[in-house]
Amino acid sequence: MKRLFNILLYLLLAIFASGLAVSGVVYFLLRASVPDYDEDFSVAGIEGPVDILRDAAAIPHISADSAADAYFALGFVHAQDRLGQLLRARRAAQALLPLDQTIEVEPSTAQALDAYAAGVNAWLGLVSEGGRGRGSPDLLIADERMIAAWRPVDSLRLAQAFLNDLQPERRQSDLSGLSDRPLLPELFVTSPKVSLDAWALPGDRTASGAPILAADIRGPLSLPSEWYLADIQLPTGAAIGATMPGVPFIVVGRSERVAWAFRSLSLTALKEPVSPTAAKAGNFLMMLDRLARSADVNDAMDASMNLAPAGLEILAIGREILARWPDREVETPFSFRDARLAALDVRQPIFSVEGAIAAQRDTVSTAARALLPIMAKELWFVGSAGALEENRADEFRSDILGQLAQWNGDMDRFSPEPLVFWAWARALQKRILQDEFPSATTVWARPNADILFAVLSDRGGSAIWCDIRPSTRIETCQDQVRAALDDAIGWLVDRYGPDPSDWVWGEAHALNMGWAPIRSSGIISDLLSLEAPSSGDPYTLIATLLSSDNDRPFAASAGTNFQAVMSFSEEAGSYFIAPAGQSGHPLSRFYENLFLMWMQGKYLTMSTDLSLARGGAVGTSRLSPVSVDTPTIQNDRSR
Numbered sequence: 001m002k003r004l005f006n007i008l009l010y011l012l013l014a015i016f017a018s019g020l021a022v023s024g025v026v027y028f029l030l031r032a033s034v035p036d037y038d039e040d041f042s043v044a045g046i047e048g049p050v051d052i053l054r055d056a057a058a059i060p061h062i063s064a065d066s067a068a069d070a071y072f073a074l075g076f077v078h079a080q081d082r083l084g085q086l087l088r089a090r091r092a093a094q095a096l097l098p099l100d101q102t103i104e105v106e107p108s109t110a111q112a113l114d115a116y117a118a119g120v121n122a123w124l125g126l127v128s129e130g131g132r133g134r135g136s137p138d139l140l141i142a143d144e145r146m147i148a149a150w151r152p153v154d155s156l157r158l159a160q161a162f163l164n165d166l167q168p169e170r171r172q173s174d175l176s177g178l179s180d181r182p183l184l185p186e187l188f189v190t191s192p193k194v195s196l197d198a199w200a201l202p203g204d205r206t207a208s209g210a211p212i213l214a215a216d217i218r219g220p221l222s223l224p225s226e227w228y229l230a231d232i233q234l235p236t237g238a239a240i241g242a243t244m245p246g247v248p249f250i251v252v253g254r255s256e257r258v259a260w261a262f263r264s265l266s267l268t269a270l271k272e273p274v275s276p277t278a279a280k281a282g283n284f285l286m287m288l289d290r291l292a293r294s295a296d297v298n299d300a301m302d303a304s305m306n307l308a309p310a311g312l313e314i315l316a317i318g319r320e321i322l323a324r325w326p327d328r329e330v331e332t333p334f335s336f337r338d339a340r341l342a343a344l345d346v347r348q349p350i351f352s353v354e355g356a357i358a359a360q361r362d363t364v365s366t367a368a369r370a371l372l373p374i375m376a377k378e379l380w381f382v383g384s385a386g387a388l389e390e391n392r393a394d395e396f397r398s399d400i401l402g403q404l405a406q407w408n409g410d411m412d413r414f415s416p417e418p419l420v421f422w423a424w425a426r427a428l429q430k431r432i433l434q435d436e437f438p439s440a441t442t443v444w445a446r447p448n449a450d451i452l453f454a455v456l457s458d459r460g461g462s463a464i465w466c467d468i469r470p471s472t473r474i475e476t477c478q479d480q481v482r483a484a485l486d487d488a489i490g491w492l493v494d495r496y497g498p499d500p501s502d503w504v505w506g507e508a509h510a511l512n513m514g515w516a517p518i519r520s521s522g523i524i525s526d527l528l529s530l531e532a533p534s535s536g537d538p539y540t541l542i543a544t545l546l547s548s549d550n551d552r553p554f555a556a557s558a559g560t561n562f563q564a565v566m567s568f569s570e571e572a573g574s575y576f577i578a579p580a581g582q583s584g585h586p587l588s589r590f591y592e593n594l595f596l597m598w599m600q601g602k603y604l605t606m607s608t609d610l611s612l613a614r615g616g617a618v619g620t621s622r623l624s625p626v627s628v629d630t631p632t633i634q635n636d637r638s639r
Helices: 002-032 067-093 107-128 137-141 152-165 278-293 297-304 336-347 353-360 366-376 393-405 417-433 441-445 449-456 459-466 477-496 523-527 595-600
Strands: 040-043 050-054 060-063 195-201 212-220 228-234 237-243 250-255 259-264 312-317 322-325 510-515 530-533 558-567 574-577 604-606 619-625 634-636
Touching: 040 107, 050 067, 060 067, 067 107, 067 152, 067 228, 067 619, 107 152, 107 278, 152 278, 195 312, 195 322, 212 259, 212 312, 212 353, 228 278, 228 604, 237 558, 237 574, 250 278, 250 558, 250 574, 259 558, 278 297, 297 312, 297 322, 336 366, 353 558, 366 393, 366 417, 366 449, 366 477, 393 417, 393 477, 417 441, 417 449, 417 459, 417 477, 449 459, 449 477, 459 477, 530 595
Parallel strands: 040 619, 060 228
Antiparallel strands: 040 634, 050 060, 050 619, 195 212, 195 259, 212 558, 228 237, 237 250, 250 259, 259 312, 312 322, 510 530, 558 574, 574 604
């Protein structure tokens, strides 16, 4: 017996020791891939030394004597911080552009693409030398073919994929049961994966007298972030703002003379169908290249107007001028978000930069303000016979309606009213559409304020959608509204308990930023993700898109994922923020360092002045050129 005990003890100790050893090796490999921002490198592919200053948020400020060397360094830092993201995005975009297709671009753009690819490959070469854990944690289990050399065509593919993501998807196949009821165009088009928004104020509307440009991007909320902040000190002047890993240009940002952003247009505003092609992707990259090098706003417009993809409006400002292309106001359907911005615009005739930031972070839902009076107009003043089997059902319902009557539509994460409203709207849409499309869950599971407003306001006779087709009687919209309210209250009681003060919007409406590795890794991805209660909804100026998941219908894994407010009123008058950190490495302290700022509505101040960036800098690297005949890429860790 003692011998058996000793054997089992030794076996357990061996298993424990092996586990420690394996854990130690895994931790070493993971830790080895965290980049050192104070490390210098000797690399082939650049003509002169390049300095990379990392400011307090690890944003790279790249200084080079030539544009090619600057774009080389941008590719280098993209790979250094976001290698897994680069390779994952390339794999997803590979089907868009055949390898043998040649796209003609301007010499400066072609040079930038070549230099950027060389910079990515320089980091891949350092990783292949060993000692860096394959460059990213998720690459430890990736196929070797994933880590192939980067090519300029890969950047073109990513640009084409980005333009493709800007297009709404049609879902005609889901609506095969559509019959003779009035047309609801909102049923046929889903929101695009990525949406750009921007608005500008002329100098006579600002406190400083200089124009202000505000920009938003909506898309997936993931870790790492879809966007990467950078400062590229080009020979023609510095350009700062949001870059897309895999593409060597500032997408939304400013130079020392011009700030630019884009606004997505509705498909109905376009005269011809949008079909992003490789050639259009090349034009898009040429436009970004030209914008960064523009001498002034007029030059920026002249240089890019013939290259802008259909479906994008360009807005640009200088120290005194505001311009857009197309140079006329494009007729677009008036959205709930537009209505809120218009209301703020009327309320506040003069804006400061801080006022523009406050508008960007606004969480009042015009959709709720428009829908709630229609939904509750018969219930606020007339008692309804409830479907809840409770003695206090009518009183309970009346109390909830009383709360909603005093609510201003603010989707505050600490309030119960947003949760009651959206639970009600969701139940109502299900009642209206489920009988028509019982198998198309995505059509009725995610509430759509545009559909509900069209039906409840009887646009073009659309109120007939409230009738349940299989039933013998004709149900009215008010019938459905009453029944949906009881459905919603029953769901809320089951989910959160009988006390309405416990029905907090933030508990249901959590902002979920999931780690996006090369391969899904289940529980590890869950551990590395971020989640926090969030304000807003799909129709607030800072947007969060609702889920169609029946278990968590109001969780948000997409929405606003980048914001900027830019002005030339002061040297440090440009403010940017993304919801995660610069690094894609979970062990880096810059993996999630911006998340708290994002949730608190704070922005990073960025300037083209390097002396401001040096305050609190976390590291400085230098890339030094070596002869092209040198067979290996060298690094110097002596600092």
